[in-house]
Amino acid sequence: MEIAQRRDVLLKRRAELVGHLERVENELDQTPTKDAEDFSTERQGDEVLEALGHAELNEVRRIDAALGRIDAGTYGECLDCGNEISAARLDILPDAALCKTCAAKSG
Template identity: 60%
Template sequence: MNVETQKQILLARRAEITGDLQEIEDQLDETPTKDWEDRSSERQGDIVLEALGNKELDELRRIDAALDRISNGTYGVCVQCGEQISDARLELLPATPLCKDCAV
């Protein structure tokens, strides 16, 4: 497993999420319309945007934790049992902190 390649993948995904979160924040900050019916639709859209934002914030936290593990030399080691995480699992889920057995 090439850790530097994984780091670049994580950094690229982090940049993508950061951009998405900025777009979500901009949309949520838009001035609401004065029409009550339109405002109701906008509120429903805001709820969806907030849920997406929360999901992306969770992923961002996982990515940051993985980047920390890379920095301290523990990337690829399961944080629960201490066993190596398979290369295939890390390629599929580069931010995963758990081996397949502990993830169950």
């Protein structure tokens, strides 16, 4: 896959995430119910949405970093060892900053 295609994939995913984050934020901003039982259920749902929002925000940050590496001409180079990140890995994780070996060491 060419760099332009990878950029398009990253931008599309970023737009999906930002759209979903906006929906999550709107959902969390809704006025809670006054019924204690419903409030408890809503609060549990809010906690799930908050956790999902944090995970998605982290993914947006990784995508932004990958787009920055594309602009800098370093996309596809491992940030730790400098070796090339395999095309297969970038196909699965287009925001990958580490090669498979370095990712295994840090994970």
